[in-house]
Amino acid sequence: MRILLVEDDHLLARTMLDMLREGQNTVDWLDDGQQALNALAEEHFDLAILDLTLPRVDGLDIIRRTRQKGNQTPVIILTARADLDEKLQGLDAGADDYLTKPFAMAELKARIRAVTRRGRAESSSTGLTVGRLTLNQETGHLTIDGISTALPRSEFQILHYLMNHPDQVATRRRLEEQLYGWEPGAESNALEVHIHHLRRRIGKTAIRTLRGVGYLLDSEAAGQGAPSE
Secondary structure, three states: OEEEEEOOOHHHHHHHHHHHHHOOOEEEEEOOHHHHHHHHHHOOOOEEEEEOOOOOOOHHHHHHHHHHOOOOOOEEEEEOOOOHHHHHHHHHHOOOEEEEOOOOHHHHHHHHHHHHHHHHHHHOOOOEEEOOEEEOOOOOEEEEOOEEEEOOHHHHHHHHHHHHOOOOOEEHHHHHHHHHOOOOOOOOOHHHHHHHHHHHHHOOOOEEEEOOOEEEEOOOHHHOOOOOO
16 A cells, blocks of 8 residues: 555654555655645545644644545544544544554554455445456455456556556656655666566556656556457
């Protein structure tokens, strides 16, 4: 998953980053409410973990304004505010779950699993389907014409994004953020290598290149013929 962590306690945030990245998640960390609001408006995340007491924009306002714009990214609130009324305010604002500080990392992991399972169940019980392609969002398996294959993490993240946005242009920057977040570390041709491997699996014409811009999953091509070697 690509996770947005918004926490201004830097020591806690670094501990959470280590834990979240152990599961091969891509995690972006911000410590400012306005930056978090902008990120949720401009980027795609599978989950947001959000403190309430933040510089510039309060966490409750972030949730309310994000939901008002139709953004349904799952949100788990982390906060030292333990009053029942404040918990209810967070849930009423649109949060999916609420965890009071201090908390055990094992409990946070369990909450993440529960929230993301609910999100998957609401979007599709069988996974994403475009043409002949069905992608199981929980196991990472790609099924084509009844034949299932486990995708490597990088290929899964790219294909998951493309299948969520069929027939729409995905820029290089957007796809690289699915792999690496905002952290540096992408090799210059890494994305092209992953796209090449995906084309061998699903067909050369299923993923189109828009030179100088990015890539596009062609839903019509994804529904035709066998993969081309």
